Amino acid sequence: MMVYRASGHPSKTNSGGVVLVIVLIFMLALSTLAVLSARHATLGERQASNELEYQVARQAAASALRDAERDLRLDSTATPAGAVCTRGGRLRTDDAVISDDEFTAACLRGQCKLAAAVYNVTWSSASTTNPGEPWWPISKGGVWNDTFSASNCSSFTGGVPLGTFTGAPSLAGVIQPPQYLIEYLSPAQETGADLKSFDCPTSLLVTSSEGLATADTTSPTPEPQVLNMPCYLFRITARGFGPTLNAQVVMQTYFHLIKS
Secondary structure, three states: OOOOOOOOOOOHHHHHHHHHHHHHHHHHHHHHHHHHHHHHHHHHHHHHHHHHHHHHHHHHHHHHHHHHHHHHHOOOOOOOOOOOOOOOOOOOOOOOOOOOOOOEOOOEOOEEOOOHHHHHOOOOOOOOOOOOOOOOOHHHOOOOOOOOOHHHOOOOEOOEEOOOOOOOOOOOOOOOOOEEEEEEEOOOOOOOOOOOOEEOOOOEEEEEOOEEOOOOOOOOOOOOEEEOOEEEEEEEEEEEEOOOOOOEEEEEEEEEEEOO
16 A cells, blocks of 8 residues: 655645735835835925914014004104004103003003003903903903004004004015004003103113213213113003914014113
8 A cells, every 4th residue: 555645835725815815014114114205205295384474473573562662762753654543642752651541441542551450460360351461362451453454553462563653564474464552561561641661771870960962181080880760561462364274473572761
């Protein structure tokens, strides 16, 4: 009797099944790498786009800060070319004072003067009925209410769009013009025409209370003294926008004018 043994070699059918599984595994791995690479590239583009929008909004806010400083320096007798509205006499002459008619709690024409109690309101408790600082969001009692139009130059409240009083040109690439608020800050937030004022952070070097030091070599030079000039102090808050409303930047600076 002859005994036959089965061959140890796998059949072609079994070999083909193993190869198919291996190929499918490689295809799955390559597909996963491709998807991850695509998502990484998309994320990078999104981050670059967000950064671009942020920089546009930041530059817009900086432009509004500079525009507010120009606004504070305006001559009351002149209206700049391209300006939509005119300020009129406010801190423009030697005898000018801070007027309660112009710097108000409602931030009339973008000029704010609030009671000291407002600055004691906490963020968590602030609301439209218990307002906090004017530059906070509207939900916290802020006054970014966008009520300006060319027809209500004398009565709008809230933020001042870029160039309204200075004639500064509009910005391209932003969804809406940047805005600014000007807060007058007094030591105790008093009211009335006899407001106290801060000392200027920049002191003047003088030889007496009547004049600046001179190079007079014929007489002994008086001992120089530091004279702190009284100032009007303001806080400027600017809000800039990017190509969409998703990109907004708020910037602040402090600005002082020497009192005559």
